[in-house]
Structure formats: structure tokens, C-alpha cells
Amino acid sequence: ASQTFASRIILEGIDKLRSGSDLGDLDDRLVEAYRQVLRGESGDLSYLALLVTLPPEDYVSAQMPVVDPEAVYRARQWVKGSLARRLRPELEALYRAHHRDEAGRFEAAAIGRRRIKNVCLNYLVELDQADIHALCRSQFEQAGTMTDQIAALSCIVNSASPHQDECLERFYRQWEREVLVIDKWFALQAGCHLPGALDTVKRLLRHPAYDIKVPNRVRALVGAFCQGNAVRFHEPDGAGYAFLGDQVIALNAINPQVAARMCGPLTQWRRYDAGRQALMKEQLQRIAEAEGISRDVYEVAAKSLT
Numbered sequence: 001a002s003q004t005f006a007s008r009i010i011l012e013g014i015d016k017l018r019s020g021s022d023l024g025d026l027d028d029r030l031v032e033a034y035r036q037v038l039r040g041e042s043g044d045l046s047y048l049a050l051l052v053t054l055p056p057e058d059y060v061s062a063q064m065p066v067v068d069p070e071a072v073y074r075a076r077q078w079v080k081g082s083l084a085r086r087l088r089p090e091l092e093a094l095y096r097a098h099h100r101d102e103a104g105r106f107e108a109a110a111i112g113r114r115r116i117k118n119v120c121l122n123y124l125v126e127l128d129q130a131d132i133h134a135l136c137r138s139q140f141e142q143a144g145t146m147t148d149q150i151a152a153l154s155c156i157v158n159s160a161s162p163h164q165d166e167c168l169e170r171f172y173r174q175w176e177r178e179v180l181v182i183d184k185w186f187a188l189q190a191g192c193h194l195p196g197a198l199d200t201v202k203r204l205l206r207h208p209a210y211d212i213k214v215p216n217r218v219r220a221l222v223g224a225f226c227q228g229n230a231v232r233f234h235e236p237d238g239a240g241y242a243f244l245g246d247q248v249i250a251l252n253a254i255n256p257q258v259a260a261r262m263c264g265p266l267t268q269w270r271r272y273d274a275g276r277q278a279l280m281k282e283q284l285q286r287i288a289e290a291e292g293i294s295r296d297v298y299e300v301a302a303k304s305l306t
Contacts (some may be wrong), residue, residue, distance in 0.1 A: 046111060046115050067272055082150070183217060190225040201221060225243075259294070
């Protein structure tokens with residue numbers, strides 16, 4: 001019911017955006033529903049965290065006959081930001097109640113505390129205020145678990161936090177010998193929904209820790225951007241599509257199977273508007289006609305065009 005209600009409000013916001021109307025104020029019924037949930041007694045904090053988590057962009061997009069990634073993103077952010085502003089006291093109270101040192105604790109209660117606390121922080125960072133940026137940095141620096149540290153870093157990366165470069169560098173230096181953790185570091189930056197994400201991904205391609213020959217590292221950077229960052233991958237200028245086309249052709253000579261799987265986002269071209277369709281098909285055609293293209297990649301690209 002929570003997901004259905006929130007999805008309906010987001011979809012209404014999308015309709016307003018596409019018609020040129022102002023988004024206006026958020027429906028009071030959704031605000032009050034969330035307020036009651038946040039104030040209520042809950043013996044299962046993991047469930048509470050799920051109740052107040054907005055449906056992801058791909059869930060909303062699946063309900064649209066023609067996907068508009070920018071409208072989906074803007075409408076969802078409008079709902080999220082509105083809830084953060086109107087429910088700040090409740091969110092801060094829950095955060096304070098469940099923020100503690102959980103190092104070495106993996107029982108259900110501790111996991112639940114971390115989940116609800118980090119959901120609250122994820123809402124609060126939408127306020128874009130200095131005290132919240134400081135709170136994110138404090139959690140990042142004092143975190144006793146990877147869950148808390150990654151959650152705080154995600155908030156920092158996806159905001160105007162002045163601590164972003166410092167925290168990213170500190171995290172990298174702390175975990176540079178842990179391959180799976182550095183994969184998370186790459187993916188976090190590739191998934192940043194702020195403008196300039198593609199430039200960041202291109203810069204990270206030159207990072208000493210990036211290796212196109214390592215499939216998991218490719219998935220962590222290229223895959224996270226093209227498959228998990230819809231609003232930036234689907235920019236109307238088609239730069240994200242051209243980037244993926246370049247990466248698929250480069251990967252083809254190294255690992256054709258990985259290259260073929262990376263084509264996936266482009267093969268979904270029928271779900272988008274005519275402008276994006278043309279740009280996505282252009283890249284698929286370029287991939288299919290590239291010199292030395294493997295059978296694996298050719299079949300994916302060519303079949304999706306028929």
C-alpha cells in the first residue's frame with residue numbers, strides 16, 4: 001500500500017511536469033501517512049525502513065508506456081524533498097534514537113537500527129543544509145560498520161556537501177586493498193544523480209584502480225552508470241549512449257561476453273521517446289558494424305534492432 005500510494009503521487013507529479021504545470025505542494029495525505037508511520041511504535045525497524053522508502057525510479061518507470069527518465073527523477077525528488085522538509089522533526093528524532101556504535105553487531109535489532117537511521121539520513125540530506133552535511137560527515141568518520149560508512153558517503157556524494165572530495169579520498173585510502181569495497185567506491189560515484197556524473201565516470205576510467213580487464217570493476221563503474229543511473233545515462237543529448245557504445249567496442253576485444261551484457265541498456269530503446277530511440281539505435285548500429293565485432297556482441301546489437 002505504501003509503495004502504491006507513493007507511486008501514484010510520483011506519477012501525478014510526472015504528469016504535471018510533462019504538461020508544463022507547477023508541481024505545487026505535496027499531497028497532505030501522503031505526508032500524514034508517513035508521519036503516523038514515523039511516530040508509531042514499531043518492533044521491526046527493518047520493516048519500518050521499507051515502509052518509508054520511496055519506490056525506486058525503475059519501479060515507477062515500469063508503470064509508464066513511454067519512459068521519461070528526467071521527469072521520473074524530478075518528480076521523485078520533489079516527493080522526497082517535500083517529505084524531508086515537512087517531516088524533519090520526526091526524521092531527526094528517529095535518527096537520534098537509533099544512531100549508535102554498532103561495530104560487530106549483526107543481530108536483527110542492530111540491522112534494523114542501522115536501516116531506519118540511514119533511511120532518515122537519506123531524507124534529511126535533501127534539505128541541503130550545513131548542519132545535515134556535518135551530520136553526514138560525522139557518521140562517515142565515526143562509522144563502526146561498512147553499512148553506516150557507505151550510507152553516509154552516498155549521502156555526501158549525492159548532495160552539495162563540501163566534504164565530498166575529502167571523504168571519497170579518505171574512503172579510498174582506507175580500503176584500497178579491499179577489492180570488493182573499492183568496487184562499491186566506483187559504483188557510488190557512477191550512480192551519483194547530480195549533473196556531471198558522466199564526466200566523473202570518464203575521469204574514473206583513468207584511475208589507477210580501474211582495469212577494463214576486470215569484469216567486476218567494469219560492472220562497478222560502467223554498469224553502475226549505464227544501468228543504475230537513468231537520469232544521467234539518458235540525458236537527451238545522447239552522450240551516455242555514445243559512452244556506452246565506446247565501452248562496448250573497447251570491451252569486445254577483451255571480453256566479448258561482458259561486452260554483450262553491457263549492451264543491455266541500449267536494447268531497451270523501444271521504451272523511450274522518439275529522440276532517445278534514434279540516438280540509442282544509432283549506437284547499436286555503430287556497435288553492430290564495428291570492425292572485428294564478436295558474434296556475441298553482434299547478435300545482441302543486431303537482434304535488438306529488428
